[in-house]
Structures are given as structure tokens and as C-alpha cells.
Amino acid sequence: MSANSRMTIAIHVLTWMSLDRQNNEVATSERIAGSVNTNAVVIRRCLGDLRKSGLVQSKRGAGAGWVLAREPEDITLLEVYLAVEGGGPFGMHHTPPNADCPVGFGIRPALQVVYSELEEEIRKGLART
Structure with missing residues (x-):
């Protein structure tokens, strides 16, 4: 059996979004998937879990994408773990x-x-x- 990488992917996603935030950019699942080197569907599922836990928000319309819901330094690894591992x-x-x-x-x-x-x-x- 292989190890579950959901937590690692979620941490990657949030860290990447934190860098995008510094550049005042909105993250898209396609751009994040390029960094993680996986399919955008995997990223969208991850983002959905993170949204349910209040760690990210989706933006619609012009400039649609994903943003962090809180400051990165206010998000603990426990919150990420609870969001994706269950x-x-x-x-x-x-x-x-x-x-x-x-x-x-x-x-x-x-x-x-x-x-x-x-x-x-x-x-x-x-x-x-």
C-alpha cells in the first residue's frame, strides 16, 4: 500500500497560494496543478475540502480563482490535516x-x-x- 499524499498536496496548495497572495494574484486550479504536477481535478477536490474547513475561498467572475481565507501564518498543519485527512x-x-x-x-x-x-x-x- 502506498502512503496517502492528500496532506502533502494540501500543504503544497496552501503554500503556493500564499506566494500568489504576495503578488496579489488569484490562484486557479490549473496553475496550482502545474506546480504540484498533477491533474487540476485533484487540486479542485483538495480546494473543496479546504473551503469546507474555511481555509480558502473561491472567487467568481472576473479574476475567478481561489484565495486564502486567512493569513498563512494563522493556519496550522492540524487544520490542514483535519480538512483533508478526516x-x-x-x-x-x-x-x-x-x-x-x-x-x-x-x-x-x-x-x-x-x-x-x-x-x-x-x-x-x-x-x-
């Missing part, structure tokens, strides 16, 4: 394991404790940046 860094089985198996019976409760502790530490670290 379910946390670790997931459980997509289907329940066999409850008749000694491993399958206990794996979820055991891992949930560990994952919850790790998630809390991740959130604390991201909130500081």
Missing part, C-alpha cells in the same frame, strides 16, 4: 476480521487503543506548526 492516519480492516479467530477477535480493540494514542500525539505536533 479519518486519521491509520485505518482498520475494510471488512470485519473473523471473530472466531483468536487474532481476528481481538485485533481491532487492541489496535484502536494504540491508534488513538498515536493520533493524539500527531494532532499535538501538527497544532504546533
Whole structure:
């Protein structure tokens, strides 16, 4: 399995938009996609998540595009994480394991404790940046 890059893409997008902001420009998904080197659809999905969380705003009409909703230094990595990751860094089985198996019976409760502790530490670290 490969690592999820949604957070990295979101940070790239917001950083790029911050630079555009300094030049008084409105970012478009196509221009951002060129920097990320991905399809503009991926960027639009990311921007949608960031908009729902109040981190970016869309502008319509002449000069349409995307702008930061707040000053860049007021946005924490925790806010970005919550906007795009949602379910946390670790997931459980997509289907329940066999409850008749000694491993399958206990794996979820055991891992949930560990994952919850790790998630809390991740959130604390991201909130500081």
C-alpha cells in the first residue's frame, strides 16, 4: 500500500497560494496543478475540502480563482490535516476480521487503543506548526 499524499498536496496548495497572495494574484486550479504536477481535478477536490474547513475561498467572475481565507501564518498543519485527512492516519480492516479467530477477535480493540494514542500525539505536533 502506498502512503496517502492528500496532506502533502494540501500543504503544497496552501503554500503556493500564499506566494500568489504576495503578488496579489488569484490562484486557479490549473496553475496550482502545474506546480504540484498533477491533474487540476485533484487540486479542485483538495480546494473543496479546504473551503469546507474555511481555509480558502473561491472567487467568481472576473479574476475567478481561489484565495486564502486567512493569513498563512494563522493556519496550522492540524487544520490542514483535519480538512483533508478526516479519518486519521491509520485505518482498520475494510471488512470485519473473523471473530472466531483468536487474532481476528481481538485485533481491532487492541489496535484502536494504540491508534488513538498515536493520533493524539500527531494532532499535538501538527497544532504546533
